[in-house]
Amino acid sequence: MSNATFNGKKAYNNMDAVFYPNSVAIIGARTDSERELKTGWVGKLTRFDYKGKIYPINPKAKEILGHRAYPTIGDVPDPVEYAIITVNRNLVANAVKECISKRVKTIHIYTGGFSEVGTEEGIALEKELKEIIENCDCRVIGPNCLGVYSPSGGPSFDPGLPKEPGSIYSISQTGVGSRRLIRLAMGKGLLFKKAVSFGNSIDLGANDFLEDALQDSDVNLVFLYLEGISEGQRFFNILRKCAEQKPVVLLKAGMSEAGKNAVASHTASIAGDKQVWEALFKQTGAIKVQTLEEAVEQMIALQTIRPLKGRGVGLIGRGGGLGVIATDMCESVGLKVPQLGKKTRKSLEKIIPASFGSTVGNPVEIGLGHTGISEQYVDGLEIVASDPQIDCLISFLNPADYIHFGFEGWAEDTINAMKKAKGIINKPIALVFLPGLNSEVFATVVEIQRKLFEHGIGCFSSMDTAIKAIGKMADYYEIIAD
């Protein structure tokens, strides 16, 4: 990364001290060990098994959770690469000054209560922080944010997140949302290389992290939650460049008028005009999502379905009405549900006799049922996939029915059938488990989804989200091909 991308700061020219610091000081670590272990940053790093050095800073403690404590960061005998500031907002400015004197490379200001609360006091305190850091060599994340999750040896804002790194980069202005996104994603097997929640962004912001994502060759997918943006032209250029190389899933919050107000009191950002943002999506190829849940489904699609060659979808599943609903959805997002060719129908009729009342058009009624996952199901998928009009298969299964019909072993059968299908079929397959309210089914489905994801098969939580995600993928590959 060139120095230019760092606003002219030259202390270091990459994000290593942000994501892989070899030491972390926690300014404002609590003396109450139990509380610190449960919700404090010393506790988080310890529980996440952070391998670098941990320096709790608190004038009243000698040791916190087994780490020697120091009265101020200046008292730490060794260099400190990364500092987390968790003290009351009135003490933050002083803590930042001490970090600068100590030549800390990255300062994460966790504390909130600055410009986002909209009071004179909060705004003044943030202005003061900006002035303090203006000419320093260090980089600042925050204030009012969770900071970093870096499973490749760095810190983590949530000790419960996976320690295994993946290939997704999550860049988010919001903290709770960021943690929620990663937790939802990890439940489905998605893994992250880096994640950051940067809050009010008095220094490092979306542009900087987006550049890092662009240049990090381990990263193949970017998630971006934004409320507002500074340096609009720079953002546009980086975003377009990045989206050309790896998909960027973008949740722009504060699109509505009331949403703009909400943004102002969340991270004190200026949300910007809706039309400008809509145009930006079209011009950059960034993939627009509106909720975190939708973002996760979109990422599942992007990680499991290769670029679509066309918009023809083969819908496969039992339940004619469900098929009709799915067909309407496909059309509404610009996908096609073409009638299958004569040859395809003939082949299907051999495995699904018309006298059963099941249809062989498209949607095709095959799937699990009374007789379980059979050779027939995989054969059916293969026949539909062989139709030249079909670019992608979406199959829906209804686990609640398997319980209903007392069909044991369905989980294993499903996994085996899909693994087999994946080996035979040369077109993308998306699998939808229709949601239900049975806890046992829920647990089993989560397990199946994770296992199939390891085999490169994407499982979705509803027809709606699957179809939307695949529709947006089709749009994305058309835009970047232009």
Place this chain on the structure above:
Amino acid sequence: MSNATFNGKKAYNNMDAVFYPNSVAIIGARTDSERELKTGWVGKLTRFDYKGKIYPINPKAKEILGHRAYPTIGDVPDPVEYAIITVNRNLVANAVKECISKRVKTIHIYTGGFSEVGTEEGIALEKELKEIIENCDCRVIGPNCLGVYSPSGGPSFDPGLPKEPGSIYSISQTGVGSRRLIRLAMGKGLLFKKAVSFGNSIDLGANDFLEDALQDSDVNLVFLYLEGISEGQRFFNILRKCAEQKPVVLLKAGMSEAGKNAVASHTASIAGDKQVWEALFKQTGAIKVQTLEEAVEQMIALQTIRPLKGRGVGLIGRGGGLGVIATDMCESVGLKVPQLGKKTRKSLEKIIPASFGSTVGNPVEIGLGHTGISEQYVDGLEIVASDPQIDCLISFLNPADYIHFGFEGWAEDTINAMKKAKGIINKPIALVFLPGLNSEVFATVVEIQRKLFEHGIGCFSSMDTAIKAIGKMADYYEIIAD
């Protein structure tokens, strides 16, 4: 119900023999007891604990699952009110003739393979059935459908459904979808008075059941899944009349071009023009939904939230970003997220100090967290509700966080807090449990939802579905007030 609504048939003038028959014959009951118990109709009725008489019809059996079997329905010594035909499609016509001779009141043709398969043979077989029933006194449901679920003493197409009747009437052309809807709904505590899946509808259809729903004073909510409709003007009139008196949630499948084809091969209906249907929604006040999941959330809203007096929503929950996303959603469905009045903000500031970095505008950041559900949470709801701009509260909770922060007893605390809130607050409250992938949380949430529903508090599965459902309620009450 007037005779006119029964297409001039005068054998009986209400739906009693459809929903409360005192005897059921199953034509095509299987001799294999184990299979019949698991998936057959004799098994279904037995497992549902149907109290009327059961007559299995099979020339090869003397007894099936403890019920004396007869070679033909004509051999049954007593009158039979209701017959279910499950034989191969080529034998259906003969079975129907035998039912007519026996003066059966209601014939349910379960068998499929008729006009919906689109073959000459299927179409011809259905035409024959129509001719056979033309001048008979009995009423026919189907072919190609699941038939009836009637917990007040009638049969059930799914023995696992609740035996306790409720106040919802589900009218559906599709079978699998119908069962799925009821199962999803029952998981949240919603109960049904009557449900019917009527398939290809050679006799009884949506109009007949809708009239029954209109006249049944136990019914306060109607769900309708339709692919096509005959007698358009009659349908329009009944629908408008019904929606004026009780909300009708309508899923019209086959709105897209490809969807129309799918409809033809599902129930052989003519789907009709999209614009006509869009106009019908506006003119009748029927509430449009697009998926079964959405239908369930809409019904939760309609059963728990009283008519809204305005469109002002107070959003309450932790996580500023989630609040911004929710605000955008509210605006996109025509709800408002007004800034709270000065007095309201002052009161909120007392319980949420600005220095905490939490916002008191709207959205308001209070909720469960490190400290658990406190008096503060209910106080916060009460303060927001007291603002004259607010017509409805939507509060979101993130159960995954309570586990994350080791907050035990959150389920009970949530229930108690909400019960208390319901007692104090005079405006509708909707509660959203943000979805997660932890099975333990899932099971607990399902339990909480059911308990709160009993106390008249609606719980929703996501912000998205809650906001959409409430937005549509606001539209509905505006339309019917005109």
